[in-house]
Amino acid sequence: MTQAQDPWRDHDRAPYAEALARHAEQDPLMFMVPGHAATAGGMSRPLADFAGERALRHDIPQLVDGIDAGDDSPLDQAVELAADAWGARRAWFLANGSSQGNRMAVIAAAAGSAGHGPAAPGAASAGGTIVAQRSAHSSFLDGLVVTGLSPEWVFPEFDALHGINHGLTPDALRAGFERAAARGERPRAAYVISPSYFGAVSDIPGLAAVAHEFEAPLIVDAAWGAHLGFHEDLPPFPAGEGADVIVTSTHKMGGSLGQSAMLLMAEGPFSGNLEPALDRAYTLTQTTSASSLLLGSLDIARRSLVLGADRIGESVELAERLRALVRTDERLTLVSDEFGGYRSVARADPLRVSIGLSRSGVSGYAMRAALARDHGILLEIATAAAVVAFLGPGKDLDVERLFRAIACVLDEAAAAGAAGGSAAGTAVPELPAPGERAMTPREAYFAPTDVVPWAEAEGRVSADALAAYPPGIPNIVPGERVTAEALAFLRAVAASPIGYVRGAVDARVDAVRVVAG
8 A cells, every 4th residue: 555646557667767678678879978878898898897788778868769758758657657656746856866856945945936826026036034944954055055045943852862853843843933924034935854864753744734824835855755655654755744845865765776866746735836946946956967777766666665565564574673672682772762752753764773872881883883894784874872774665684683783792892891982971962052144045155255263263154054963953054153152062073083073174173164254
């Protein structure tokens, strides 16, 4: 059972991928790009050895008759099937990842009317406000730079013990809209993240209700949720929960090739204005040489998800088996067992198993490194006190092997009397409040800049986005004044053995790039 709107649609087909296969079977003589000419001969032999001859035969340019050219092409059919599968009005196949989708969504929010009906005069001009979750991906900030929109930041709930961001409550989102309204601003959209990297799913219906109350569409960064809605034990996909625009990294949990993603637009009160704005943003952001391999993998991933409910269910059972094993070891905890203490978490993605190490004396970073180095096991992410295992839907992964390896690392650390970094001693410091907004991110980005010693940066306007990992929340955003509190926080994280500062001029944050003057 899937969320597909029309169960009679031909979801057992992958029209675009099948068209690529038919083209390859014809073995055409190609006096055209790509330079490998879809054959393994001559200088293309090393490439064929690397990627496979079949990959070369399927790697063709755009605008080929019978594949993506003309009305109702196989590519058009594939995109329509994707929209149906995810319960959306429209879908766009992205060759530049969810980063492209985030930029598209922000550009469309700036270009489209925030209200019902035709856009008001001047509504498409650059500038304005967007209410946004502070833990937004850097590509969201790129959208702000392109459009001139200013963010009204709302901080997510934060688990300081494990160094984990959760989501926003509807009340928190409402407060963001009310702060903007108090300044006389009418935000163009709301932007939230769900599910989180660690599997926390937000109350999308509640968040959508708040955004719509303020006549703004809800954009959901669902990069980690392409699989949602394709099995009864998984949370619903946001398109059916009131979200207006959804960005999802299909390659992450949907099974397509790396860098492939989708943007989906639901049927809703803003779709009439958003649809042409998204079409234009797509043209602005999508490469004119989109990889047929990436687009074909999206078509195949859609078919696999729609038809693979039984296998997805088996993956859910495997994940539950791993959780049961973790609960047998008193040195370990399950982060999701504590989700009930956070108002922003409505549900959990069962295919994400976040394992807490705060009782073990071993840091998440040491655990992840030891598993890779000594056991040939790669985990998705680590924080100071947790590691996260992703179970790709429909994949038969050996969870017993993973659990035995984790126990072995803990036993070896206990025997050696050294934990490789105490989880208890590496808690993330309290997050600093954002500085005063002095300029828009766009103004700060394009302004002349100076690089100054950190001690001279306080009170200056930052030209860069600086985010300490963990937890990955932007602590300084372009256009904000640099505070002493933020500098101390960033330098403390940079000096620790478990973190770094993304976007910093140097690894220790000894210098900061600020707006000149």
